Amino acid sequence: xxxxxxxxxxxxxxxxxxxxxxxxxxxxxxxxxxxxxxxxxxxxxxxxxxxxxxxxxxxxxxxxxxxxxxxxxxxxxxxxxxxxxxxxxxxxxxxxxxxxxxxxxxxxxxxxxxxxxxxxxxxxxxxxxxxxxxxxxxxxxxxxxxxxxxxxxxxxxxxxxxxxxxxxxxxxxxxxxxxxxxxxxxxxxxxxxxxxxxxxxxxxxxxxxxxxxxxxxxxxxxxxxxxxxxxxxxxxxxxxxxxxxxxxxxxxxxxxxxxxxxxxxxxxxxxxxxxxxxxxxxxxxxxxxxxxxxxxxxxxxxxxxxxxxxxxxxxxxxxxxx
Amino acid sequence: xxxxxxxxxxxxxxxxxxxxxxxxxxxxxxxxxxxxxxxxxxxxxxxxxxxxxxxxxxxxxxxxxxxxxxxxxxxxxxxxxxxxxxxxxxxxxxxxxxxxxxxxxxxxxxxxxxxxxxxxxxxxxxxxxxxxxxxxxxxxxxxxxxxxxxxxxxxxxxxxxxxxxxxxxxxxxxxxxxxxxxxxxxxxxxxxxxxxxxxxxxxxxxxxxxxxxxxxxxxxxxxxxxxxxxxxxxxxxxxxxxxxxxxxxxxxxxxxxxxxxxxxxxxxxxxxxxxxxxxxxxxxxxxxxxxxxxxxxxxxxxxxxxxxxxxxxxxxxxxxxx
DNA sequence: TTGTAGGCGTTATCAG
DNA sequence: CTGATAACGCCTACAA
Numbered sequence: 001x002x003x004x005x006x007x008x009x010x011x012x013x014x015x016x017x018x019x020x021x022x023x024x025x026x027x028x029x030x031x032x033x034x035x036x037x038x039x040x041x042x043x044x045x046x047x048x049x050x051x052x053x054x055x056x057x058x059x060x061x062x063x064x065x066x067x068x069x070x071x072x073x074x075x076x077x078x079x080x081x082x083x084x085x086x087x088x089x090x091x092x093x094x095x096x097x098x099x100x101x102x103x104x105x106x107x108x109x110x111x112x113x114x115x116x117x118x119x120x121x122x123x124x125x126x127x128x129x130x131x132x133x134x135x136x137x138x139x140x141x142x143x144x145x146x147x148x149x150x151x152x153x154x155x156x157x158x159x160x161x162x163x164x165x166x167x168x169x170x171x172x173x174x175x176x177x178x179x180x181x182x183x184x185x186x187x188x189x190x191x192x193x194x195x196x197x198x199x200x201x202x203x204x205x206x207x208x209x210x211x212x213x214x215x216x217x218x219x220x221x222x223x224x225x226x227x228x229x230x231x232x233x234x235x236x237x238x239x240x241x242x243x244x245x246x247x248x249x250x251x252x253x254x255x256x257x258x259x260x261x262x263x264x265x266x267x268x269x270x271x272x273x274x275x276x277x278x279x280x281x282x283x284x285x286x287x288x289x290x291x292x293x294x295x296x297x298x299x300x301x302x303x304x305x306x307x308x309x310x311x312x313x314x315x316x317x318x319x320x321x322x
Numbered sequence: 323x324x325x326x327x328x329x330x331x332x333x334x335x336x337x338x339x340x341x342x343x344x345x346x347x348x349x350x351x352x353x354x355x356x357x358x359x360x361x362x363x364x365x366x367x368x369x370x371x372x373x374x375x376x377x378x379x380x381x382x383x384x385x386x387x388x389x390x391x392x393x394x395x396x397x398x399x400x401x402x403x404x405x406x407x408x409x410x411x412x413x414x415x416x417x418x419x420x421x422x423x424x425x426x427x428x429x430x431x432x433x434x435x436x437x438x439x440x441x442x443x444x445x446x447x448x449x450x451x452x453x454x455x456x457x458x459x460x461x462x463x464x465x466x467x468x469x470x471x472x473x474x475x476x477x478x479x480x481x482x483x484x485x486x487x488x489x490x491x492x493x494x495x496x497x498x499x500x501x502x503x504x505x506x507x508x509x510x511x512x513x514x515x516x517x518x519x520x521x522x523x524x525x526x527x528x529x530x531x532x533x534x535x536x537x538x539x540x541x542x543x544x545x546x547x548x549x550x551x552x553x554x555x556x557x558x559x560x561x562x563x564x565x566x567x568x569x570x571x572x573x574x575x576x577x578x579x580x581x582x583x584x585x586x587x588x589x590x591x592x593x594x595x596x597x598x599x600x601x602x603x604x605x606x607x608x609x610x611x612x613x614x615x616x617x618x619x620x621x622x623x624x625x626x627x628x629x630x631x632x633x634x635x636x637x638x639x640x641x642x643x644x
Numbered sequence: 645t646t647g648t649a650g651g652c653g654t655t656a657t658c659a660g
Numbered sequence: 661c662t663g664a665t666a667a668c669g670c671c672t673a674c675a676a
Contacts, residue, residue: 002653014663017459027661048438050375051653054668061414069396076390077659081417085424090431091385092414095403104408109412114371218540219599255577277541324669336647341671351645371668376652435653647676656667 001035003045010043011036022047050168053113057287062298063115064093065106067122072242075272076142079291080119087299100125107133117298120150120289138301140294144186145231152310153294157269160192160283160314164267167281167316168237173265174202177210177235179224180243189212190297195239210235221248229256236264237322241273243268243282250321266321279320323368333358344369365600366524375435384620385437387428389444389476394538394564397594398464400517401613402441403565411438422447428457439620460623462616466508474629475616479591480512482636483561486589487520487562489603489638490559495587496524499532499557501546501567510535517561542572551578558586559644565590565597565604572600583594588643601642608634 001009007018013036020028021037023037023225060264062084066073071178081091094106103125110118113177120141124132127149133139134150144154149223168176176194180188192211203279209231212224221244228235240246246268250260258264261281268275293309300306323331324363329340334561335358342350343358350422361367384406388395403413414437416428426446432440432455440465445452449471455461456472466476490498500517502510514533521528531553534546543566550557572582580586583603590597590604597604615631622628 004653014658015654016664017662020662023655029661032661035426037591046430046433048376048653049431049434050372050381052655053372053670054370054376054670055655057654057668066431069391071393071396074393076415081415082419090414090416090436092412093403094412095400097404108368109371111368112371114412251573326669337670338648338672340648342646345671349645355647369671374671377653377655377671379671608659645676650671650673652669652671654668656665658664659664659666660661660663 003043003211004047007036007039007045007233007249009107010039040313050066056115057113058302060088061090061092061115062295063106063109063118064091065096065103065118065120065123066093067096067098067124069093069095072122072244075107075289076121076291079288083292086262087303089295091197093201096124098124098129107136110139116302119294119298123223138288138298139298142290142294146186148198151297153290153297154187154192155290155312155314157187157285157314160269160285161194162198163314163316164239164250164257164269164283165195167318167322168239168265168267173236173237174204175207175236177207177212177228177238179212179215179217179221179238179240179249181241183213188314191239207235214244215241215245217244218248218251221245222252223248225249225252238264238266239265240268243272245282246280246282246318246321247274247278260272261320268321273316275317276320281319281322284315284317286314324370325365327368328365329358329367329517330359332361347440356490379435379440380624381436382410383412383414383437383619384411384560385428385431385440387418387425387440387442387445389418389419389420389446391415391424392581394566394589395411398443398609398613401610404618405614409625412619418446420446429458430564432461433458438624441616441620460620463621464612464616468508473619474511475612476509477544477612477636478512479509479607479636482517482607483513483516483593484520485636485638486561486591486605489640490561490587490644491520491524492588492639493587493644495559496526497551497555497558499529499534499560500558501534501537501543501562501571503538503563504604505535529557536569537563539566540570540573543572547571547574560586560588562588562590565592565594565602568602568604568643569596569600572602583642583644587596593639597639597641603641603644604639606637606639608636617632 008015018036019238021033066313084091096103103123106118107130109115116185121142122143127145128161131149139150141150141152142154145152174270183190196206210228215221215224238249246266250266253264260266268280288314291308295308330337340358341619343355405411418425425445426441429452431437439460442465444465449467453471461472463472463474464476467474504510532550537543537546560571570587572588575582575586582588590602591607593604611632611634618629618631
């Protein structure tokens with residue numbers, strides 16, 4: 001006999017009343033509640049969440065789909081997890097290691113009601129295929145998705161990039177290199193587009209020979225700068241994929257006794273703690289707010305209340321590297 | 323009516339038979355299986371995991387308790403997650419942000435059968451208190467625990483430290499600084515003990531004025547080295563808390579044109595990818611194997627099979643910084 | 645190889 | 661405020 005049943009027997013009340021006490025229903029006599037509570041204590045009772053989930057049709061779990069736990073995504077994840085927790089949702093992490101089948105597993109878990117919703121941070125399956133899972137429950141993505149597929153809270157990073165570019169041009173700096181991350185991502189396309197259109201508008205040459213790709217971390221940044229200095233002409237500024245890359249470039253530049261920002265201006269991206277501690281000029285990326293928006297989006301489909309997502313934008317944070 | 327019931331009705335077979343097909347029981351006529359499978363397809367059936375879990379008394383979920391997702395623990399986590407997945411277990415991450423109440427939540431979830439077992443990576447509650455949860459299910463820890471509390475797969479890092487020390491002494495280097503992480507941790511105590519006992523045995527002075535604490539990342543390492551160079555006498559070698567700290571020290575030393583290893587020898591800890599790419603001498607820490615052992619320990623309590631954990635040890639990896 | 649009947653631990657809907 | 665009674669969706673003896 002389950003402890004729940006034992007409580008029913010021992011207290012002499014019905015299952016319904018015991019359940020009411022467990023769920024803090026107000027429609028219970030105080031004495032009754034006290035008696036039942038006491039018995040619960042004695043029996044060291046804890047509700048079985050599987051039974052609750054089965055009965056309620058909800059698990060209060062949200063899945064997070066990601067290829068691999070990596071530094072860059074931690075802030076977003078941590079904020080999302082915290083948001084979920086605030087609403088009494090636990091998060092379950094699906095690291096796929098880039099394996100399509102493993103990734104599908106997460107979506108199957110949505111189908112199987114193991115999770116009430118899904119957050120995609122990075123996915124490797126075709127978004128078209130994944131979007132067919134939308135009928136099993138709410139899905140939101142951080143990774144940018146083409147329209148008509150899975151909803152996303154990502155922002156067009158081209159917008160942020162513009163801020164950095166205009167800032168440099170306003171200072172009279174025109175020889176600008178670009179250091180990118182994943183070559184095929186939508187964000188890189190936007191960034192490149194922003195750079196190229198602004199340069200053209202100003203009648204300046206587009207230096208695609210100064211593009212560097214696959215630059216994610218500090219070491220990548222250092223290497224990227226070395227490769228740029230090997231060019232015939234060396235740029236006076238670098239717009240970076242993120243703050244880590246920027247930090248690497250700053251490191252390498254200092255090592256070669258380059259004056260920053262006089263000889264080399266550097267702009268990071270994201271406004272992480274690292275950029276603050278190094279005094280890097282950067283583009284503030286409202287990651288925390290994106291994470292909360294992502295959760296709200298799911299919550300609006302799962303729960304009954306409805307929370308308005310906030311409108312977000314990038315912002316230039318000027319520090320000592322420009 | 324649930325899809326399960328629909329299948330029962332449409333196929334004309336009993337619940338039991340349908341269940342057998344779902345679970346790939348061999349005791350089903352092939353034709354029967356085919357018919358039922360076809361209906362399952364048509365209905366787009368997927369089993370409800372909550373119902374399964376309730377019925378089986380097992381969720382195939384394991385909880386991971388950790389204060390905050392951080393670079394340093396990612397390798398261990400990723401390996402553990404992979405091990406779990408191999409045995410069809412999903413992992414659910416409890417980030418506590420150092421909040422005792424949040425942490426307890428994870429243990430309450432063990433009690434409530436939301437998870438079948440728990441892995442502690444870092445905990446903030448008193449281990450004595452937490453160990454009372456052992457009766458609700460298996461718990462294993464990566465963080466070192468004092469005997470008699472919660473079982474742990476952690477290794478005594480003092481052993482690894484010894485290897486580094488002996489290596490330096492064999493080279494005739496005796497002015498050795500120590501750069502530690504969390505001051506109160508058991509591992510730091512072991513490391514300090516290893517250092518002090520070995521120095522004494524060799525009749526060498528114990529330089530506790532060269533101890534530095536709270537050194538975790540690259541930036542911490544850089545700062546630690548600056549603080550050491552400000553001393554009256556400067557050490558000829560540093561034993562580090564981890565490879566990141568070592569990388570920071572290496573960076574800072576190079577910036578000041580110090581010859582490594584001639585003027586300064588550096589030994590990292592863990593043998594991460596970073597140490598390999600930088601050519602850091604380090605202590606190999608079998609993290610992957612620890613992660614698998616951790617899972618096996620849980621699995622031995624949860625499942626019916628039993629897997630033998632492997633015996634592990636540290637190993638010196640000599641590269642270019644000594 | 646298949647079916648019957650009962651159970652897993654709660655919640656929900658009524659009616660009282 | 662309280663109690664019956666029926667879900668929730670699936671598994672598992674045991675029997676046939």
